[in-house]
Amino acid sequence: MVPSPHPLGGAIPHHIFFRNHEPRKKTMTNQPWTGGDVSKNNALPIKPNHPFWYMHHPNTCWEFIQHREKWMFVPSFRRLFELAGVNGVRMVPRGGTDSQMARVRMMDDGFEVLEWDLGYQTRHRTRNGGWYYSNVWELPKVIGNRVVWKRDMDTYNDWRVELMEQGVIDFPDMDILSFFVDMQEKRCQRNEGKNMTPRIRKLYDADCVKLEMMKKYIELEGPVTIEGKKPKAKKVKRDV
Amino acid sequence: MATIDFSALNTGGLRLDAMIENEVRALLHDAASIRNSGALLFGGDIAGVGSDTLTLRYAGLDGYEAMNTVSDGSEITSSNLTMETAPIAVGRIGLRYDLTDLAALTKLGNDIDVFRLSESMAGAFEARFMEMICATFTGFSSSAGTSGVDMSVDDFMDALYLLEIADNPSQLFAVLHPRQIADLQSSIRNETANAIAFNPAHHELLKSLGQGFVGDFMGVQVHKSSYCPINGADREGAMFSAGAIAYALGTPVPLAAPSGEIRPAGTPVLVEVERDSAFSLTKVVGTAYTGAAIVEQARGVLISTDA
Numbered sequence: 001m002v003p004s005p006h007p008l009g010g011a012i013p014h015h016i017f018f019r020n021h022e023p024r025k026k027t028m029t030n031q032p033w034t035g036g037d038v039s040k041n042n043a044l045p046i047k048p049n050h051p052f053w054y055m056h057h058p059n060t061c062w063e064f065i066q067h068r069e070k071w072m073f074v075p076s077f078r079r080l081f082e083l084a085g086v087n088g089v090r091m092v093p094r095g096g097t098d099s100q101m102a103r104v105r106m107m108d109d110g111f112e113v114l115e116w117d118l119g120y121q122t123r124h125r126t127r128n129g130g131w132y133y134s135n136v137w138e139l140p141k142v143i144g145n146r147v148v149w150k151r152d153m154d155t156y157n158d159w160r161v162e163l164m165e166q167g168v169i170d171f172p173d174m175d176i177l178s179f180f181v182d183m184q185e186k187r188c189q190r191n192e193g194k195n196m197t198p199r200i201r202k203l204y205d206a207d208c209v210k211l212e213m214m215k216k217y218i219e220l221e222g223p224v225t226i227e228g229k230k231p232k233a234k235k236v237k238r239d240v
Numbered sequence: 241m242a243t244i245d246f247s248a249l250n251t252g253g254l255r256l257d258a259m260i261e262n263e264v265r266a267l268l269h270d271a272a273s274i275r276n277s278g279a280l281l282f283g284g285d286i287a288g289v290g291s292d293t294l295t296l297r298y299a300g301l302d303g304y305e306a307m308n309t310v311s312d313g314s315e316i317t318s319s320n321l322t323m324e325t326a327p328i329a330v331g332r333i334g335l336r337y338d339l340t341d342l343a344a345l346t347k348l349g350n351d352i353d354v355f356r357l358s359e360s361m362a363g364a365f366e367a368r369f370m371e372m373i374c375a376t377f378t379g380f381s382s383s384a385g386t387s388g389v390d391m392s393v394d395d396f397m398d399a400l401y402l403l404e405i406a407d408n409p410s411q412l413f414a415v416l417h418p419r420q421i422a423d424l425q426s427s428i429r430n431e432t433a434n435a436i437a438f439n440p441a442h443h444e445l446l447k448s449l450g451q452g453f454v455g456d457f458m459g460v461q462v463h464k465s466s467y468c469p470i471n472g473a474d475r476e477g478a479m480f481s482a483g484a485i486a487y488a489l490g491t492p493v494p495l496a497a498p499s500g501e502i503r504p505a506g507t508p509v510l511v512e513v514e515r516d517s518a519f520s521l522t523k524v525v526g527t528a529y530t531g532a533a534i535v536e537q538a539r540g541v542l543i544s545t546d547a
Contacts, residue, residue: 049470050375055379057381059381060381060383061381061383063386063387076383076387078378078379078380078381078383078542079378079379079469079471080378080379081375081378081469083331083372083375084329084331084332084531085330085331085333085372085530085531085532086331086372086375086376086531086532086533087375087376087379087532087534088293088327088328088329088533089329089331090293090329090331091292091329091332101327102329105326105327106379109381109537111381134471134472137472138472138473149472149473151388151472151473153388183398183401183402186397186398186401187394187397187398190394190397191394194432194433194434195432195433197430203392207394
């Protein structure tokens with residue numbers, strides 16, 4: 001497949017841009033006739049935002065997902081913005097910020113703050129002149145004056161699994177997970193026996209499947225296959 | 241036969257191609273603020289306190305720690321007091337417009353001038369204030385909603401349950417992104433033959449909604465704000481009880497003989513008008529010092545849902 005240049009640099013396959021269409025040559029750009037340095041190829045038409053730290057709380061930051069044919073709990077994240085005056089982030093002279101004490105405070109509240117070295121953050125130039133910070137799995141696509149974000153879920157979820165496998169974040173504690181089961185149970189119970197439209201019925205069924213799989217996860221103490229069984233152990237070659 | 245028509249006058253320079261309106265209108269934007277809604281705790285003013293950070297003090301008083309059973313004739317042992325603190329750092333925010341004399345003197349009707357720009361600073365402060373308040377939401381440890389899935393009544397109920405379980409008092413507030421409100425409205429419309437559908441008060445939320453406070457749902461005051469953070473394709477609102485988020489201000493000390501200093505009533509903004517005669521320029525500078533932080537985690541829940 002011929003790669004096309006991505007606005008952030010690098011290349012992504014054509015099929016992400018052109019799902020059902022043949023790739024075609026670009027003939028027109030939506031730029032004012034007066035020109036200027038505004039180019040839709042390298043700047044996003046949105047307001048700039050602030051750098052952030054990912055934070056994970058071992059009690060509350062978990063998400064139950066279906067990933068690569070398995071159901072599993074993966075860590076979810078909160079964000080601490082490097083924005084002076086917000087959540088304890090202080091201002092330093094000449095425009096900088098100091099979030100050191102704010103991060104310590106979050107850690108006191110039980111959060112684990114993920115270092116930037118883990119490479120989860122990137123930034124995109126905006127037309128206003130500043131930067132828009134996002135995680136590296138979000139890909140912006142500019143359509144007219146709007147930015148549509150597409151998340152590469154598989155890669156994002158792989159990274160979240162990797163964080164646990166590499167010990168950056170501990171695997172979830174089974175006793176904590178029962179709380180998530182309770183929440184999901186309440187969700188299902190509330191909608192039980194309701195007269196639903198097909199669309200709502202589909203959502204309700206998905207909630208029930210999720211609940212069932214959550215229970216299996218706790219029963220088997222780990223990921224479950226979409227059939228609700230323990231996945232087969234990977235064959236490892238032994239050194240002779 | 242010569243006719244004096246518009247085209248002729250226009251060509252002759254006696255008519256204009258277009259005439260500008262007598263008034264300059266404000267562009268559509270989210271002008272609502274929850275600063276005076278009762279949802280936020282005002283921590284205080286840092287002026288004259290010796291630091292840029294205010295620390296709110298908490299202790300396990302008034303029944304946080306219950307009495308113990310003590311057997312007759314035995315000594316009551318002394319207990320430790322549970323203590324916590326929550327800091328709010330205050331940062332500087334500002335906005336400046338430079339207006340030349342020529343630009344100002346060529347005004348027409350109700351136009352852009354030094355006074356209109358000064359007046360505009362109050363709104364600019366509230367906008368930034370809301371941006372800062374909403375930026376705190378992503379620091380709540382508890383959450384409801386699913387990334388990539390539209391907001392629903394179920395997500396709203398999940399957030400409500402979490403706050404109820406944590407013993408929050410009855411007046412709850414939700415600040416949601418307009419997209420989340422629209423999805424919630426759509427979900428409420430799908431509620432049939434139950435307590436939600438039959439409650440006439442909930443029908444208020446199904447009407448076309450404006451900015452700011454949009455109604456009451458399940459006993460929660462719902463506010464709409466486009467300043468709720470965007471996380472890729474997700475929007476991040478929050479539900480909380482009063483006291484979850486606190487803010488602090490810093491009021492600059494007034495000068496003895498201030499010239500060109502305006503302090504708009506009801507806002508902590510200081511607007512200063514400064515002349516630069518060499519450039520025939522008037523600078524309108526608005527400054528404020530403010531900060532906001534989550535001060536009690538148990539009082540709030542992040543609501544993260546799809547756009």
